Amino acid sequence: MHQTHQIKEAREFIQSKTDLVPEIGIILGSGLGGLADELEDAVIIPYEEIPYFSKSAAVGHANQLVIGTLNGKRIVAMKGRYHYYEGYSLDEVTFPVRVIQALGTDKLIITNACGAVNKEFNPGDLMLITDHINLAGTNPLIGPNNDDLGTRFPDSSEVYNRELRNLAKNIAEENNINLQEGVYTWWSGPAYETPAEIRMIRVLGGDAVGMSTVPEALIAVHGGLKVLGISCLTNMASGILDQPLSHDEVIDVAAQSRSKFVQLIKEVIHQI
Ligand code: HPA
Numbered sequence: 001m002h003q004t005h006q007i008k009e010a011r012e013f014i015q016s017k018t019d020l021v022p023e024i025g026i027i028l029g030s031g032l033g034g035l036a037d038e039l040e041d042a043v044i045i046p047y048e049e050i051p052y053f054s055k056s057a058a059v060g061h062a063n064q065l066v067i068g069t070l071n072g073k074r075i076v077a078m079k080g081r082y083h084y085y086e087g088y089s090l091d092e093v094t095f096p097v098r099v100i101q102a103l104g105t106d107k108l109i110i111t112n113a114c115g116a117v118n119k120e121f122n123p124g125d126l127m128l129i130t131d132h133i134n135l136a137g138t139n140p141l142i143g144p145n146n147d148d149l150g151t152r153f154p155d156s157s158e159v160y161n162r163e164l165r166n167l168a169k170n171i172a173e174e175n176n177i178n179l180q181e182g183v184y185t186w187w188s189g190p191a192y193e194t195p196a197e198i199r200m201i202r203v204l205g206g207d208a209v210g211m212s213t214v215p216e217a218l219i220a221v222h223g224g225l226k227v228l229g230i231s232c233l234t235n236m237a238s239g240i241l242d243q244p245l246s247h248d249e250v251i252d253v254a255a256q257s258r259s260k261f262v263q264l265i266k267e268v269i270h271q272i
Helices: 004-015 033-038 090-102 162-174 195-204 214-223 247-271
Strands: 024-028 040-046 064-070 073-079 107-116 126-134 179-186 208-210 226-236
Touching: 004 090, 024 033, 024 090, 024 247, 033 040, 033 064, 033 073, 033 247, 073 090, 073 247, 090 107, 090 214, 107 126, 107 214, 107 247, 126 162, 126 214, 126 247, 162 179, 162 226, 162 247, 179 214, 179 226, 208 226, 214 226, 226 247
Parallel strands: 024 073, 024 107, 107 226, 126 179, 179 208
Antiparallel strands: 040 064, 064 073, 107 208, 126 226
16 A cells, blocks of 8 residues: 655655656657657666655666656656566555655656557557456555545546547647557566466457556556556467567567657647
8 A cells, every 4th residue: 555654755855856747657668668759858876866756677768757847848758667577566566656646746648568459459569558457356446445545446447548549539630640549458467468368358349458557557547647558569369370479579560650649648748
């Protein structure tokens, strides 16, 4: 359970570094960290300096909180995130979301790289997350509830905010960005799924599969934040193509899609 005093201490530490009160939070997934470098008048705070933030070891993640402005909006960006498969508790994975909210934001944009389960999708496509399926066998809200932060049994009928989804769809259309829509499935990892598991996910109604996002989204909704989730589909999920999955492929395709991903996110931030 996240403790109110820990959130306050982390918030006060960040506020001692900047006067800017952010209005939008963004979690930058694999390959997207560069967006944080575009923030103007940025204050960069390494996670390890922030009280109660854990140290992340994930390759390709910078592990900095970056606060600044982008397209006229005040932003707090997570350049790098914690993953459950790294061994962090879900409290640790999601603590930054509580702090992002405490800083004054009411919206959170969550991005990730994930595998395409829906055979109509292609590697490199972007996908608007309409809903999720939690197949990780756990939940970040398990444990005593902190009533200061949210209710014991939060409604999950609209985790991914409809208004923000419509905005993203319109922006994608206006900018000729092909934006798929679908259900994201959270798989704990770190092993990629087996072909049989992917067939199961398809039967269950999943369009994509990945190892992040759902814990942060659940905590955000518990706290009352509006969430927008956008994925980069870096590969066809296990067994769809007759080839093994590799992390290098994930990183390569994420890099190839980066410019349209960044364009979409920046325009969403502008119009939000
Ligand atoms: N499965 C799970 N996580 C992923 C994948 C995948 O195929 N691609 C990128 N992240």
